[in-house]
Amino acid sequence: MKTLIKVDHLRLGYDHQEVINDLSFDINQGDFITVLGQNGAGKSTLIKGLLGLIKPMKGQITYYLNEREIGYMPQETKVDRHFPASVYEIVLSGALNRVGYRPFFNSKEKKLAVECLKTLHIENLKNNSFGELSGGQRQKVLLARALCATRECLVLDEPSNNLDYDSKEEFYTVLKELHQKGLTIIMITHDLASHEVIGNKILHLDKNNYRMEEVK
Template sequence: MNLINVNHLTLGYEHQKVIKDLSFTVEKGDFITIIGANGSGKSTLVKGLLGLIKPMQGDIQYHIDTKQIGYMPQETKIDATFPASVEEIVLSGTLNRLGHRPFYGKKERKLADDSLALLDILDLKKKSFADLSGGQRQKVLLSRALSATRELLILDEPSNNLDFSSREEFYKIIHRLNKEEGITILMITHDLDMHAIAGNKIIAFEDQEIFVGKIEDYRRKMHESL
């Protein structure tokens, strides 16, 4: 089942084209890794998929309610005085489910608890987000995205600022969500270690070209270029 079709997409800002004539399909159950140097177009593509910028040419066809697209931004530095608890952060992921209701209900609170439990961090529920380690914060932000949807997640460099062991653990969690929970994932990563380039498909921004295809084909291409 196709969730998103990207057709001959050109994206950019004002008169500057960043991505030109890109086409690919996101199918249910996909794990698509997006790699490339800074400024290559990775973040621009995500903004396009989230509807934050309009295509210059081509189009994006959604066969999924866009409310079912969850987004996990890059982890940013949090002020030590930031008062939000882990529960409040994760609950904020359910805002699109409230409709006209002004307050979270039992359903949203259970969903937040389930999202925390899925990542084995329910014990952090009452902790201050600002007091957590980098790895714990990333899990909380992922839990927030899971509270928004269990259909499709877009992860923007989720391993940023994590040490090796935390990064490895986080990748295992993402793989489990994809394989066991059936969640479709698009993950941007700056980690070019072939071990980290995971999933079944890849979009690689390389100089003036964009490789779109299967992971094994990309690995073969990289091996042949050595």
């Protein structure tokens, strides 16, 4: 099994405050890892580390994929829902990592954005404005945007926050479909109990007590 990201004796934190200490695990191709932990356990901090937004205080993260091609879906609370853009424009912005110094999106990237809309069954929303969507629809748009950035690995930060039961179920169904298509997924959440988890592994993050559990 190919390893995509290797986390080795990692210590992460801010200034002199250590949040994660001595965490080691591998993210293998085809994994769907759910990260569970109490508020403040360091779930978002781990994501920032994986995305290279904060540097390890100790230990290391080794990437066996192009780091820039990790698709990231932020927490909805960190996204301005009144952002004046269409669904298509938001999804296409996921392809910015492919553009480099070119001042425009090419036809391949535009086609990819439409494909991502189709994959998530939201092609009908293409021309709607983001602000007029329901919570569940907005989450699918943000997922499509993350998908547009990668063919390989998605990192999702509390994607089902604020969704009602039905929208959550629908969202998880879409995630399972992506996983079955071969996407590697790391998802942090605090609204699932261990027995409800989707995916093949659970990373339990608790104060200096980390445990990777295989889901049967």
